[in-house]
């Protein structure tokens with residue numbers, strides 16, 4: 001690839017050394033950088049689905065450097081996240097993102113017994129969202145009782161992890177039922193994925209698709225494509241079921257076909273021509289999935305595609321100055337709702353950028369499986 005990824009990883013570690021101090025001084029769980037300061041999530045306090053990415057970033061940097069300051073900051077964030085178990089109201093299927101990458105990472109890297117207990121607690125919360133008609137309920141609003149979303153493919157790793165840790169197959173059974181439903185109902189013949197499918201919560205029959213965070217009904221929200229790409233890859237790593245690998249490669253081919261010439265990623269692959277709406281989180285996450293696919297299949301084309309994405313981010317969209325607490329620019333939370341951020345820095349964009357750099361450099365502790 002064109003960029004020096006070792007140098008980029010070193011610069012990221014240096015930048016977040018300072019930014020971790022700023023977060024601890026502010027006493028908050030960072031969501032995004034604004035005018036040189038960290039700000040918290042716009043919705044649901046520390047129960048907002050992204051809360052685990054900041055400690056996850058700290059654990060990536062701890063694995064990369066061995067510096068204890070990152071561990072201390074990760075644990076400070078974990079305290080805030082585990083406090084959310086008591087308020088409970090806003091927690092949803094994204095307890096996978098939140099706790100596998102924070103407490104689960106802590107247990108994986110340090111053997112911390114309390115962190116393992118907290119991760120198992122989160123796995124039980126996710127298991128409790130399963131509707132036996134065939135899907136894991138995504139969100140909490142009463143009218144969304146039948147909603148399942150492609151993002152959940154990333155959360156299933158928490159369930160597979162819980163079965164490995166406890167020997168209890170219920171967690172993995174549920175994860176496989178949900179993955180099979182997703183394979184059947186979300187992955188389209190051309191390799192693209194729907195964001196939201198609504199099921200009848202009484203009998204599991206498909207009711208309808210919703211556009212969700214994408215441009216419009218039937219379009220291809222790029223982060224949803226990245227969740228599908230990486231999520232089915234993780235499902236394969238957890239089960240060795242070839243159907244999931246086949247789905248991951250079909251989604252990957254569709255994604256790679258839509259990488260922009262500059263290596264960046266549009267927010268929706270069906271957005272109107274001339275509309276400049278980028279989501280670099282999607283590109284960074286897809287790069288991580290593609291690097292795993294390259295390892296699994298031995299097909300170097302997936303690595304080349306991942307390198308194109310990371311080169312695009314490093315060439316055009318990294319802010320290494322102290323004017324921003326984070327690095328990756330042009331992150332967009334949702335196509336139509338700018339409330340959670342449009343063309344800005346958001347911590348989970350930084351997380352996936354650093355995970356991709358760690359994979360390319362051989363330091364990734366693989367926090368997902």
Ligand code: GLY
Pocket residue numbers: 049151213223333
């Ligand atoms: N999981 C929600 C999102 O990707 O915005």
